[in-house]
Amino acid sequence: MTLDAAPGIVAVALVTVATLAIGTWGLRFSRTTSDFFVASRSVNPRLNATAIGGEYLSAASFLGVAGLLLTFGADMLWYPVGWTAGYLVLLVLVAAPLRRSGAYTLPDFAEARLGSQGVRRLCSLLVVAIGWLYLFPQFQGAGLTLRATVGAPAWLGPLIVGAIVLAGVTSGGMRSITFVQAFQYWLKLTALLLPAAVLLAVWAGDGRPRAAVHDAAWSLPLADGGGQGLYLTYSLIAATFLGTMGLPHVVVRFYTNPDGGAARRTTLVVLALLGLFYLVPPVYGALGRVYADDLEGRSDVLVLELPRLMVDGGPGHVLTGLVVAGAFAAFLSTSSGLAIAVAGVLSQDVVGRRGRLDGVAAFRLAAVVAVAVPCVVAVGLPDVSVARAVGLAFAVAASTFCPLLLLGIWWRRLTDVGAVLGLVVGFVGSGTAVVWTLADGGGSGWGAALLTQPAAWSVPLAFAAMVLGSLATPQRVPAHTGRFLVRLHAPEALPLQR
Known part of the structure; x- marks a missing residue:
């Protein structure tokens, strides 16, 4: 083992041991199927918020933001701004009603709201697709870090992260992972902040000219982007602001709160935790x-390389080990949350319904599938930008589940036909951009801009299709819609006829 490799190896080993130890400690709280899926809906807001911060701050946050700023300049600050502000939209419009729905997963909510097995099955496919699209860059980031x-x-x-995630998820589910992710938030913050x-102290004291930046335009929003730059910025804002509420691993966390008021308090704390992290x-x-x-x-490795470039000798190696520990924690925490979200859907709608396994056994088998597929893809496609892949996941989520949740919670005339039409239109539009990007679509001009950031047109199309499809089929508004909406919007303290 060389001196340069030692910090990374030690950091990965320590994070792995800490993760498995905390997960094992959490096993004593995981006994029932409800513990595995939603921690029996008993996680207090502060713990839940810290766990959300742990799983939400992914490889794109830890590695990708700095790399994008290095390459493209200040416009890329919209990524952390949007990823944080998405929780504000979630707080105002979705968090409490979603918790009051009583669902375990997004497909559960869709079926309860619209009374349709077809909508449920389509939502299940979308949860798996978005979850895998988001898992892929986590595994890829792990490969970049170790390399x-x-x-x-x-x-x-990818193999190491996949194995550790499977060990944690299959042993204790949501209850166990909650403690792990809360620990990993503070580890990630410390690993970046220190x-x-x-x-900064080295930079302030080394006497290097402050004008060393070769292209001063990098710090000017939209520098020379023109009309296409403006479109890309607005589309990125739409994807990140609206996509947060449609991410499976984000939504499932709100089902773990005791009630709607706790879901709102959780979201407020999350906003503070994310805002603190994204300053770094x-x-x-x-x-x-x-x-x-x-x-x-190689901009994705900037955070990992910078300590050694700026600080010589042992202190540089110690700082490198710290950021490697934080990066590895980012892959583990986000991958764990995504694996639980995807496994929950697969176990309910595929493994559990088609097999003879009980709830926990079906969940464990589904977790293996949930982790294995994106792990294989990450090994086969090692060169896709981490932040770019995560951005596409946000665009798909914004184009599908955002319209479904907002209209399902706030518009009583939504029908199953309108929901299916909107989900299909949104997924086809944003999915085309995903395929184009993963196939290394190049080029310039408006065509490339529209496919690089599709949310500005795919989200309005999905909303329009969902509304028009519902207005065209008013007879398919479920009979229980009124009662269900009262359940979503009435305070828990108000006694309701069930």
């Missing part, structure tokens, strides 16, 4: 413009 810090082959990272403070990655992006110009084409 950059210890020289390991790119396929090793090195950033040291690096831009520091790495800015310092990278001064110290890391040779990372062209």
Whole structure:
């Protein structure tokens, strides 16, 4: 083991041991199917918010934001702004009603609201597709991290993360993972914040000219982007603001709160935790413009490389080990949340319904499938930008589940036909962009811009299709719609006729 590789190996080992130890400790709280799916709906707001922060701050947050700022400049600040502000939309419009619905998963909500097995099955497919699209960059980021810090082959990272995630998810489910993710939030924040403070002190004291940035336009929003740059910015805002509520691993967390009021309090704390974290990655992006110009084409590893570039000897290795620990925690926490969300749907709608397994056994088998598929894809496609892949997952979520949730919660005339039409239109539109991007679609001009960031047109199309399809089929409004909406919007303290 070389000196350069030692920090990464030690960091990965320590994070792995801590994750498994906390997960094992949480096993004593996981006994029932409800524990595995939603922690028996008994997680208090502060713990739940910290766990949400742990799973939401993914590879794109830890590695991707700094890399995007290094490459493309200040416009990329819309990623962390949007990822945080999405929770504000969630707080105002969705959090409490969604918890009051009593559902375990998004397909559960869709079936309860519209009384349609067809809508449920379509939602199940979309949950799996979005979950896998989001899991893919987590595994890919693990490969990048191990390759950059210890020289390991790119396929090793996905396999290690996949194995650890499976161990945690299959042993204790949501109840166990909640404690792990809460710990990993504070680890990630510390792993970014402490090195950033040291690096800023080094930068302030090294006498290097502050004008070392080669292209000053990198700090100007929309610099020379013109009309296409403006479109890309607005489309990115739409995807991140509206996509948060449609992410399966985000939504399932609100089912773990005791009631709607706790769901709102959870969201407020999440906003504070995310805002605190996202103050730090831009520091790495800015310092990278001064110290890391040779990372062209490898911007995703900026956070991992910068400590060694700026600090020599043992202190540099210690800082590198710390950021590697944070990065590895990011992959584990987000992958765990996504695996639970996808496994919950697969176990209910595929494994559990078609087989003879009980709830927990079906969940465990589904978790293996949920993790294995994106792990294989990450090994086969190692060069897709981490933040770009996550951005596409947000665009798909914004184009499908955002219209379904908003209209399902706030518009009584929604029908199953309208829901299916909107989901299909939104998924086809945003899915085309995903295929184009993963196939390494290049080019410039408006065609490339529309496919790079599809949310600005795919989200309105999905809303329009859902509304028009519902207005065209008024006879299919479920008879129980009024009662269900009262359940969503009435305070829990108000006694209702059930």
